[in-house]
Amino acid sequence: MRRIVILGTGTGGTPVANRLRRALAPDDASIVCVDRDDDHLYQPGLLYVPFGRRTLPSLTRSRRAQLHHGIDFVEGEVDAVELDARRVRLADGTVLDYDYLVVAAGARLAPEETEGLTGPGWMQRVFTFYSPAGAAALADAFARFNGGRLVVAVLDTLIKCPVAPLEFTFLAEDALAKRGVRDRVEIAYVTPLEGAFTRPIASQRLAWLLAERGVELVSSFATASVDGAAGRITSYDGRGVDFDLAVVIPAHDGPAFVTRSPGLGDALGFIPVDERTLQLPGHPEVFALGDATGLSTSKAGSVAHFESEVLVENLVATFDGRPPLARFDGHTNCFLELGRGEALLIDFNRDVEPVPGHYPGPVGLPLLAPSRLDHLGKLAFESLYWHALLPGHSIPGVASPMPRRGKRLSMLRHPAYAGGPR
Numbered sequence: 569m570r571r572i573v574i575l576g577t578g579t580g581g582t583p584v585a586n587r588l589r590r591a592l593a594p595d596d597a598s599i600v601c602v603d604r605d606d607d608h609l610y611q612p613g614l615l616y617v618p619f620g621r622r623t624l625p626s627l628t629r630s631r632r633a634q635l636h637h638g639i640d641f642v643e644g645e646v647d648a649v650e651l652d653a654r655r656v657r658l659a660d661g662t663v664l665d666y667d668y669l670v671v672a673a674g675a676r677l678a679p680e681e682t683e684g685l686t687g688p689g690w691m692q693r694v695f696t697f698y699s700p701a702g703a704a705a706l707a708d709a710f711a712r713f714n715g716g717r718l719v720v721a722v723l724d725t726l727i728k729c730p731v732a733p734l735e736f737t738f739l740a741e742d743a744l745a746k747r748g749v750r751d752r753v754e755i756a757y758v759t760p761l762e763g764a765f766t767r768p769i770a771s772q773r774l775a776w777l778l779a780e781r782g783v784e785l786v787s788s789f790a791t792a793s794v795d796g797a798a799g800r801i802t803s804y805d806g807r808g809v810d811f812d813l814a815v816v817i818p819a820h821d822g823p824a825f826v827t828r829s830p831g832l833g834d835a836l837g838f839i840p841v842d843e844r845t846l847q848l849p850g851h852p853e854v855f856a857l858g859d860a861t862g863l864s865t866s867k868a869g870s871v872a873h874f875e876s877e878v879l880v881e882n883l884v885a886t887f888d889g890r891p892p893l894a895r896f897d898g899h900t901n902c903f904l905e906l907g908r909g910e911a912l913l914i915d916f917n918r919d920v921e922p923v924p925g926h927y928p929g930p931v932g933l934p935l936l937a938p939s940r941l942d943h944l945g946k947l948a949f950e951s952l953y954w955h956a957l958l959p960g961h962s963i964p965g966v967a968s969p970m971p972r973r974g975k976r977l978s979m980l981r982h983p984a985y986a987g988g989p990r
């Protein structure tokens with residue numbers, strides 16, 4: 569009997585465990601999942617909490633209950649991994665030996681890394697909706713905000729779900745308009761990127777939509793400090809942005825235990841797995857997926873989902889003594905709320921940036937265009953998450969690798985996009 573230990577039982581770890589349980593006989597492999605608590609939060613739902621549209625309990629379910637029969641769940645804090653001994657140590661002294669290890673421990677918010685951020689004004693006029701407590705606190709502040717400068721600021725380039733801050737901005741603009749106070753509020757979107765998004769075609773479209781909603785785009789702004797008392801964000805090149813209410817996305821690090829585990833990760837705690845096989849170089853028995861990896865792919869739930877398919881195929885191959893032939897192409901898929909009952913869908917991979925068209929084929933959801941259908945798709949996705957993705961069911965069209973059919977790939981050759989913001 570060989571032992572598989574999975575660290576982190578969230579968006580990536582749960583489907584990996586469930587798919588492995590189906591693929592491997594219980595007599596051949598034991599599967600142990602570890603997490604620090606039993607509360608699985610549907611993180612995309614945090615977006616709606618500040619607007620009073622969702623509550624935290626309605627987004628949370630038992631982690632244990634998402635795991636198939638025959639998977640053990642250990643509630644505990646991972647302290648360190650000893651790669652050479654093939655051992656995981658938990659903070660309470662428990663030791664878990666493994667033959668195969670999957671790290672799916674996500675990314676960690678690191679607000680303390682930005683000067684002044686957690687000082688005066690933090691959770692009073694400076695908030696983040698990226699944590700459950702922050703989203704709940706922001707709901708009260710946003711309900712009271714009826715005039716002044718609202719600034720949504722992305723403080724680092726490496727964050728999970730890079731579209732969520734844009735979604736918040738569009739939803740806030742819509743909510744303030746519905747409240748009848750939009751003309752008393754100035755809104756600015758502050759980003760370290762050269763444009764509204766990382767890839768040229770989507771960046772241009774999103775910048776246009778921000779301008780249409782009267783949102784000022786402040787780009788190439790590398791935040792040095794946040795002064796909550798004075799209501800000012802300052803960049804390393806000396807620029808300043810004033811605010812009455814700031815909604816920030818803090819810097820992210822990898823899981824803290826990774827930096828305590830020699831050979832497992834880089835200085836920030838991210839795991840440098842092979843971008844195609846998802847194996848740790850030099851340790852074919854160690855895999856990682858999701859936000860915890862050091863891959864250049866977006867940190868998104870969809871990525872963790874697509875990676876889970878590839879990872880399981882490769883782990884099972886390694887288990888059976890076969891070469892790991894499955895390849896992850898960087899497939900990423902995100903619905904982006906635009907307010908006014910519309911959303912926009914983007915679908916891309918390492919080589920193909922988001923372009924217009926339809927997903928998952930010539931007939932399907934519109935790509936890179938505001939649409940009611942995409943908004944309904946975003947809302948319907950939550951049910952798919954609990955009932956199909958976490959159990960590890962394959963969904964036709966929603967898989968790795970990225971589908972090319974339906975996309976207007978000819979746009980990629982258009983000279984207007986060459987050299988645009990990436």
Ligand SMILES: Cc1cc2nc3c(=O)[nH]c(=O)nc-3n(C[C@H](O)[C@H](O)[C@H](O)COP(=O)(O)OP(=O)(O)OC[C@H]3O[C@@H](n4cnc5c(N)ncnc54)[C@H](O)[C@@H]3O)c2cc1C
Pocket residue numbers: 575576577578579580581602603604605611612613614615644645646647672673674675697698699728729732823824825857858859860867868869870871872901902903
């Ligand atoms: C506001 C917001 C909106 C988002 N919207 C979207 C969206 O619309 N679409 C999309 O695709 N993605 C979205 N995401 C991103 C998505 O939620 C993450 O990318 C995804 O959850 C990553 O999966 P993961 O398995 O890598 O990490 P997680 O799902 O975060 O799971 C990591 C798990 O590891 C556990 N863990 C970590 N360290 C330890 C330790 N030391 N000991 C024990 N357990 C530990 C954690 O408790 C956690 O359960 C959003 C995220 C946020 C914050």
